[in-house]
Amino acid sequence: MHLMAGPAGRWSMGSLGLHSIPQALHMVLLTVLVMMCLVVGDFDPDSVQLPKYLRCYRCLLETKELGCLLGSDICLAPPGSSCMTLLIKNNSGSDIMVSDCRRKEQMSDCSYTRSSPVFGFWIFSRCCFREFCNNPQNRVFYIP
Known part of the structure; x- marks a missing residue:
């Protein structure tokens, strides 16, 4: 195992909380989607009209x-x-x-x-x- 001396040796993945970043990012995205639905309303894919001709x-x-x-x-x-x-x-x-x-x-x-x-x-x-x-x-x- 490789050990680092000095201030860099005190930092670890766990102390930075990097393992929880994907969870936090998912929560932020979920919150944004919920807020958009509340502001904009329900999204209905059938309401999008493509040109008929x-x-x-x-x-x-x-x-x-x-x-x-x-x-x-x-x-x-x-x-x-x-x-x-x-x-x-x-x-x-x-x-x-x-x-x-x-x-x-x-x-x-x-x-x-x-x-x-x-x-x-x-x-x-x-x-x-x-x-x-x-x-x-x-x-x-x-x-x-």
């Missing part, structure tokens, strides 16, 4: 130059769904966009590139999963 930007016809030309509003998608933007490009560089909500049953359409039935056009589909992530200000982060 994801809000997305909707526009049926949009260009980068002119903005939304037809059907600008908000659509609501149920939980697990996404906001979507279709980007239709042609070889001359003009882009047309369609923004809408996408139900989870339609998520297979979320990320694809394919040629359009009209020669010289390509369709890019992109989904995102945050509120209004497909509006013109936010879509620059996920559409090339």
